[in-house]
Amino acid sequence: xxxxxxxxxxxxxxxxxxxxxxxxxxxxxxxxxxxxxxxxxxxxxxxxxxxxxxxxxxxxxxxxxxxxxxxxxxxxxxxxxxxxxxxxxxxxxxxxxxxxxxxxxxxxxxx
Amino acid sequence: xxxxxxxxxxxxxxxxxxxxxxxxxxxxxxxxxxxxxxxxxxxxxxxxxxxxxxxxxxxxxxxxxxxxxxxxxxxxxxxxxxxxxxxxxxxxxxxxxxxxxxxxxxxxxxxxx
Numbered sequence: 001x002x003x004x005x006x007x008x009x010x011x012x013x014x015x016x017x018x019x020x021x022x023x024x025x026x027x028x029x030x031x032x033x034x035x036x037x038x039x040x041x042x043x044x045x046x047x048x049x050x051x052x053x054x055x056x057x058x059x060x061x062x063x064x065x066x067x068x069x070x071x072x073x074x075x076x077x078x079x080x081x082x083x084x085x086x087x088x089x090x091x092x093x094x095x096x097x098x099x100x101x102x103x104x105x106x107x108x109x110x111x
Numbered sequence: 112x113x114x115x116x117x118x119x120x121x122x123x124x125x126x127x128x129x130x131x132x133x134x135x136x137x138x139x140x141x142x143x144x145x146x147x148x149x150x151x152x153x154x155x156x157x158x159x160x161x162x163x164x165x166x167x168x169x170x171x172x173x174x175x176x177x178x179x180x181x182x183x184x185x186x187x188x189x190x191x192x193x194x195x196x197x198x199x200x201x202x203x204x205x206x207x208x209x210x211x212x213x214x215x216x217x218x219x220x221x222x223x224x
Binding site for chain 2: 002030032034039040041042043044045046047049087089096097098099100101102103104
């Protein structure tokens, strides 16, 4: 089952913050986050393996609530380079490492 | 530099023809994947392979076929049985197991006319 991402799209001014959510109907083993710029390959941002785990990558961080089967990506003090479509990829137990991706959240950062 | 190479970047084919998309990696990754991306749909798994000479169907395997004769290569054939083949195709690889993400190729945009 495809995870549900919200919001579908968000527009920010430089320096503003955003939160992107990813929810699954199945118990999760891990959650991946990727960013894709138009016409390019998705780029790996981070993976969260344990319930409650939080990770950071520059000003982008994420949390994983295993009990609620959801993850959130936090972008703080956004920069123009943060623009793109963000995908979460969820791995359920027994899936042999395969990821099911959400439909994506399009983030546009304006000057 | 290590990475995944997909070729060609753009491909045009007539309806009813089979077409093969190339995917080569020099990362020494065990697992390889093919995803299809349509606007607003995210990435959907077509096939995956965790070891040479073995592969499994993903969620939308109908009309597609793959082979994994070498660790480095995982070509995808889009057959004439695929009803709606026009899409952006992404190949990815990963280390089998462990806290590692996928590395994606730059994709092939297939247009069937």
